[in-house]
Amino acid sequence: MSLPHALLTSLLEQPCAGMDLARRFERSIGFFWPATHQQIYKELGKLEAAGWVSSAAEEGARGRKRRYDVLPAGKLELQRWVAESDDPPPLRDALMVRLRAEAALGSGAGVENDLRHRLARHRAQLALYEAIEQRDFSGRELSAAEQLQHLILQSGLATEREQIHFCEKALVLLAALQPAGV
Amino acid sequence: MSLPHALLTSLLEQPCAGMDLARRFERSIGFFWPATHQQIYKELGKLEAAGWVSSAAEEGARGRKRRYDVLPAGKLELQRWVAESDDPPPLRDALMVRLRAEAALGSGAGVENDLRHRLARHRAQLALYEAIEQRDFSGRELSAAEQLQHLILQSGLATEREQIHFCEKALVLLAALQPAGV
DNA sequence: CCAGACATGTAAATTGTTACATGATTGT
DNA sequence: ACAATCATGTAACAATTTACATGTCTGG
Numbered sequence: 001m002s003l004p005h006a007l008l009t010s011l012l013e014q015p016c017a018g019m020d021l022a023r024r025f026e027r028s029i030g031f032f033w034p035a036t037h038q039q040i041y042k043e044l045g046k047l048e049a050a051g052w053v054s055s056a057a058e059e060g061a062r063g064r065k066r067r068y069d070v071l072p073a074g075k076l077e078l079q080r081w082v083a084e085s086d087d088p089p090p091l092r093d094a095l096m097v098r099l100r101a102e103a104a105l106g107s108g109a110g111v112e113n114d115l116r117h118r119l120a121r122h123r124a125q126l127a128l129y130e131a132i133e134q135r136d137f138s139g140r141e142l143s144a145a146e147q148l149q150h151l152i153l154q155s156g157l158a159t160e161r162e163q164i165h166f167c168e169k170a171l172v173l174l175a176a177l178q179p180a181g182v
Numbered sequence: 183m184s185l186p187h188a189l190l191t192s193l194l195e196q197p198c199a200g201m202d203l204a205r206r207f208e209r210s211i212g213f214f215w216p217a218t219h220q221q222i223y224k225e226l227g228k229l230e231a232a233g234w235v236s237s238a239a240e241e242g243a244r245g246r247k248r249r250y251d252v253l254p255a256g257k258l259e260l261q262r263w264v265a266e267s268d269d270p271p272p273l274r275d276a277l278m279v280r281l282r283a284e285a286a287l288g289s290g291a292g293v294e295n296d297l298r299h300r301l302a303r304h305r306a307q308l309a310l311y312e313a314i315e316q317r318d319f320s321g322r323e324l325s326a327a328e329q330l331q332h333l334i335l336q337s338g339l340a341t342e343r344e345q346i347h348f349c350e351k352a353l354v355l356l357a358a359l360q361p362a363g364v
Numbered sequence: 365c366c367a368g369a370c371a372t373g374t375a376a377a378t379t380g381t382t383a384c385a386t387g388a389t390t391g392t
Numbered sequence: 393a394c395a396a397t398c399a400t401g402t403a404a405c406a407a408t409t410t411a412c413a414t415g416t417c418t419g420g
Contacts, residue, residue, distance in 0.1 A: 001379070002276040009283040019399050032278035039380070041401060063388045063399050075287070082283050083292030085299035086276045088345070094184040094268045096214035096334065101191040101264050103327060105257070110265030117267035144358045145285060151355060152278065155348045162344065163270070166337045173333060176326045183407065201371050221408070223373060245371045245416045367420090374413070385402070392395090 003043050006033040008052065008070055008078045015069040017058060018044055031156075044068060052077055099170065107178045112171060119167040126160040129153060185225050188215040190234065190252055190260045197251040199240060200226055213338075226250060234259055281352065289360045294353060301349040308342040311335060 010021055010029050021044075022037035024030070035043075047053045052074030058067040070078075095114050102109045137150045192203055192211050203226075204219035206212070217225075229235045234256030240249040252260075277296050284291045319332045 002274075002279050003379085005276075005283060006279045009279060009286050012283075012286040017399075018401090022399095029279065029282060032273060032275050032282075034272045034274065034380095036381075037399090038382085038401075041399095045401095061399095062390075062397095064401095065388095065399060078283055079287060079291050082280050082287065083295050085296035088277075088300055088303055089273075089275050090216045091214055091271075092184075092216065093214050093271050094187075095270075097184050097188045097191060097211065098264050099330065099334065100211060100214075101187060101194075101260055103330070104191050104194040105261060105264065109261050113265055114267035118270055121270055144355055148281065148285070148352065148355045148359075151348065151351055152281065155344065158344050159341075162337065162340050166333065169333050170330065173326055173330045177330070185407085199371075200373090216408095218409070219371090220373075220410085223371095227373095243371095244369095244418075246373095247371060247416095365420100368418090370415100370417080372413100372415075374411105376409100376411085378409070379407085381404100381406075383402105383404085385400100387398100387400080389398080390396085392393100 002033055002081075003035055003039065004047055004052075005078055005081045006030075006035070007040065007043055007047060008074050011053060011068055011070045012075065012078065015067055017061070017065045017067055019065070021068075047074065050074075050077075102174075107174065112174060115167045115171050115174075119164060119171075122160050122163040122167065126157065126164065129157045129160060133157065184215055184263075185217055185221065186229055186234075187260055187263045188212075188217070189222065189225055189229060190256050193235060193250055194252045194257065194260065197249055199243070199247045199249055201247075203250075229256065232256075232259075284356075289356070294356060297349045297353050297356075301346060301353075304342050304345040304349065308339065308346065311339045311342060315339065 006025075006029050007021065010024060014024075016024075018041050019037060022035070022040050025033075025035050025040070044053065044055070048055055048068075050073075052071055053068045054071055055066045055068045058065040095111075095118060098111045098114050102111045133150075133153055137146070137153065142150060188207075188211050189203065192206060196206075198206075200223050201219060204217075204222050207215075207217050207222070226235065226237070230237055230250075232255075233253060235250045235252055237248045237250045240247045277293075277300060280293045280296050284293045315332075315335055319328070319335065324332060
């Protein structure tokens with residue numbers, strides 16, 4: 001479980017309130033570790049209980065807004081965790097199960113729906129990544145740190161392209177399996 | 183949640199007992215939807231309660247071994263589900279969080295451990311897939327159904343290669359970030 | 365007959381999702 | 393003052409993992 005460490009990382013980059021974290025998760029770290037605001041609040045409570053972060057009412061902010069900061073103990077914990085290792089996360093993909101199910105049922109069961117749906121999603125995601133690459137990583141020299149960021153983005157790009165290729169090819173093969181309007 | 187439908191698919195391919203399912207999951211369907219024997223037994227109970235499978239003590243087998251078969255209602259349910267669609271499964275990868283944490287901590291925190299660990303895993307997985315490809319899909323004409331199987335395997339191959347490339351490149355960039363023996 | 369393997373489970377803990385509830389502030 | 397919005401939560405549920413427990417046959 002990496003949520004606590006994802007939160008520590010994000011707070012280390014920029015101390016802020018729970019809601020701000022939730023918003024940042026939607027487009028940066030949460031990209032690799034999605035989390036809802038409910039999860040985040042609960043986890044922030046645990047982090048504070050563990051003495052890894054401190055919180056204080058935020059001056060000049062509306063409502064009960066609190067600001068969370070990483071404490072030295074939290075930084076140590078994050079350092080400890082970074083040096084650990086895990087197996088690659090297991091895949092769990094309903095589309096693959098559907099393809100197999102369609103084969104077991106004999107064709108005409110309708111996986112094409114899911115294939116086309118996913119194709120649209122992956123194309124949209126790819127377009128997003130390409131826009132980000134264009135905006136942040138093009139036309140200039142990059143520092144080593146920036147090159148690492150770029151590598152991560154490129155990995156996302158490669159994944160989306162692979163998925164698109166897969167869906168397109170699968171659709172072609174399925175069409176070949178059921179020539180008439182089954 | 184696709185476990186019930188993964189089980190229906192597997193039972194449709196070949197009726198068998200819970201333990202056999204668990205074993206088959208380890209190297210075929212469970213590749214896309216991992217599940218332990220505990221999960222499988224519980225889910226088989228639900229499938230039977232729903233009238234989607236039937237079970238009978240298996241003749242000539244040891245112990246309390248039971249054989250599960252898909253009933254017509256189960257086949258209909260599977261057909262219904264195959265035509266549905268889902269979003270691509272969200273990514274949740276601790277390695278990416280670690281890379282980001284290392285950047286936030288300033289280098290020398292030790293992500294290399296995880297990178298090297300994952301590199302080894304992905305190389306092993308790639309070798310496995312390559313052996314399967316060699317054994318099952320080389321040197322002959324493939325039917326459309328076999329081509330689809332092959333496509334799925336190729337997708338796995340592409341993913342492993344991409345992951346290997348990513349880890350290797352990340353290790354190089356990290357070495358550039360911390361030139362001395364930090 | 366009993367050790368070991370095989371087959372089937374039960375229980376608790378963890379993690380994540382979904383739906384709902386409350387408090388505080390701003391703009392009108 | 394009151395609607396809209398922002399910030400923080402609570403509760404119930406669903407899915408998965410981990411650890412443990414039990415029953416039944418086979419081989420020595």
